[in-house]
Amino acid sequence: PVGDYEYSSNLISSGNGKNFLRYILSERLHGYFSDARFFGFIREEQLGFTAEKNIEKYGVHILTQSVALDRKEGDSIEYCALSRDPVVSSGEYDLQTNTMNPMIPLEIHYPLGEEQNIEGIRFEKIELEDGKLLQNFQGNMALYNYQTGGYDLLPSKDGTLEGEKLTPYLSEKKELNIRFVPKESNVSPQIRQYLPQIYVVAKEEA
Structure with a gap:
């Protein structure tokens, strides 16, 4: 758990958040893939990808990462x-x-x-x-x-x-x-x- 994990957990496990999570997993975790895939959900106080900082925002950000599984x-x-x-x-x-x-x-x-x-x-x-x-x-x-x-x-x-x-x-x-x-x-x-x-x-x- 990192940061405000209770908020993120509640958001993605109910309502539209749960439906969105189901969609992400069905799109990215079906069939064969040769790597390990990690998904993280974070809530940032400031948006780092816009010039305007005073933006009212809701929800969480999804971070994805894959790791090669060569043995x-x-x-x-x-x-x-x-x-x-x-x-x-x-x-x-x-x-x-x-x-x-x-x-x-x-x-x-x-x-x-x-x-x-x-x-x-x-x-x-x-x-x-x-x-x-x-x-x-x-x-x-x-x-x-x-x-x-x-x-x-x-x-x-x-x-x-x-x-x-x-x-x-x-x-x-x-x-x-x-x-x-x-x-x-x-x-x-x-x-x-x-x-x-x-x-x-x-x-x-x-």
Whole structure:
């Protein structure tokens, strides 16, 4: 608690303040994101962003901050592939929620970090009870093979690729191309499907 926290707490937990808080959280804290997000509510006596100081004001200010969640162990670091701004080659994809439209196949280009020495990647599904309109991805994932020029189905049952098994699927610039092909039984314009989260384990180049 900082400052007049009782006033701020009462304001955002009742009436229109509560509705506004619900809106903020629904807009900023839904789906996947690769960082930790903090929200602060403060009441300032003076407004610091206007030339006119004698302004009658009500309510509180909302401060937001995000913190990267890269994990380090020794000289290895683990981070989320979504933090490197993936590029959609074809299909319909929403980066904010990491969801796709299952009516059409999706192809995404993931730059994993040219400056990194990639040791391995793993795919993790979100823990979600499949519903009618929001589901986990159901279908096949195929990785582009830079050695053969074709696509291979994900060769690992546990969702982990390391060392020589990963090498064919990384470009010289440490890029990964994945094609997601949903099952035809799940086709519907209303449904969205969560894609697996991709985590990268790497060492920084010396």
